[in-house]
Amino acid sequence: MLAKGQAVIQYMEQLAPKHVAMEGDKIGLQLGSLQKDIKCVLTALDVNEAVVDEAIKLGADLIVAHHAIIFRPLAQLQTDTPMGKVYEKLIKHDIAVYIAHTNLDVTDGGMNDWMAEALGIEPGEALEDIHTDRLHKLVVFVPKDHHRQVLEAILNAGAGAIGQYSHCSFNTEGQGTFIPGAETDPYIGTPGKLETVEEMRIETIVPESLQKRVIQAMLKSHPYEEVAYDLYPMDLKGRTFGLGRVGKLREPATLGEFVERVKEKLDVPFVRVVGDLNRPLRKAAVVGGSGGKYWKASMFRGADVLVTGDIDYHTAQDAQMAGIALIDPGHNAEKIMKAKVAEWLEQKLREGKYETKVFASGIDTEPFRFI
Incomplete structure (x- = not known):
């Protein structure tokens, strides 16, 4: 028996309830219908044309993604634009797109917990209650x-x-x-x-x-x-x-050693670092996505280092002068959610005796290339 789209999303919202998302966040069903049988679900960080082609190849009826495909109101829908082509393919192949963003970030056992666990940060408190x-x-x-x-x-x-x-x-x-x-x-x-x-x-x-x-x-x-x-x-x-996580490191390390751990566990080739690589670390904070503004909250809670993406130049300067280290693995480090969400949905569907298949996207949606 195949799961209906609504059944799949009910499982997803057990993990990431919609009402805990930050105000104004673009979450939920953004395209297509859930009133159908779902043969296959594809989990993805972003939805671009390559991810849609992957979904078509797998026979997916539903994409569960982290980043919205419709972030601003559409004045028109032209199918000769890059995103218009993506929308057109999704509609023609009857593929629905559901977004779990900040609700997946803040929930227990969600994005920030996955990143903290991967980096060896002990369970601790959030940086900001949402x-x-x-x-x-x-x-x-x-x-x-x-x-x-x-x-x-x-x-x-x-x-x-x-x-x-x-x-x-x-x-x-x-x-x-x-x-x-x-x-x-x-x-x-x-x-x-x-x-x-x-x-x-x-x-x-x-x-x-x-x-x-x-x-x-x-x-x-x-x-x-x-x-x-x-x-x-x-x-x-x-x-x-709450958003972000802060806790003691299970295995204390120098900043340089921790950088190598971040690169390995978050599967990123390079990171940007602020701080002395020989500095010993005892406590660390992590924020998925763009969390540079949380360096003060991290420092207030005793963190020696904050791991987050999209850190700007002036934030880096301020943190350096204040004495907290920063590691920027890029926004795409959130790709850890693809396998984790797929694992969650697969387990729930199996418990429900459904035959719906779940795959984690293998497409690299990182827009930057490091040369």
Whole structure:
């Protein structure tokens, strides 16, 4: 059985929820339709003509990419321009394009965690908090004979997480009353007659990022036609999503030694470096993409070095005078996401018993050549 496009994207948004993206970011479905069977998914950093040709060759119906193909509003769509040709090929071959950008950057187990892990940076804190999940209290009333079924469905969907504890809930017994309407087909009771039923009240916490998923699981597992439930906003803060990562190096190194590690692990031929190559490093920060402005935040959190792309001349000067080292592997170092996203989707599709295939793009989209 092949997965529908919406099913693939639901898995993707479990990894990178759309609502945690930075304001104004161009994410989500940018071209095509998800209302179709997906035979093959291609993951890519960028979508250019070579990547589209690769998708056509593989028979891909969907490209999941990091960088947007439509970043500014289109005044017209001319197919004789370079990007117009890309759009034309995608449309003619019915290939949809879905973008996960800053939501993939900030999520736990996403871009910045992948880069930190590759460079041997221990799990630490974010450099800047972008989004904090709002928490809601879910209360639902269930007939006693379906209590365990509904409870497990809710908790297995992700509700009930408090700190390092999961599957937290509170359950009380009580009596529910209702009169089924004339056109109803009640699980319990008779239309037009007052019914009193022994029920269980389930209370648990639901983070905003999982709210839709939890409610769907609850409704699917509940026997009633009309489910009685409440959802209350809470003042308590949930999980925080942040940009960048900073932590201790598992293996302390000199700046020169760490440069070689960056080149190897991020698969880049050259880097630009600011700082004394003999300087010992104990703590490092990393920001995928263009993160030069985070050198002060990195320094404030005790980092000896910041690894990020697109560092400009004056930022390099300021950081050098302030005493923090910089390593610029280029924006394209984010290509680490291709294999990681492919691995995530492949695992989820396999768990769902789908036959949809997933490939990581092998196309090098680095625009610069180092001579």
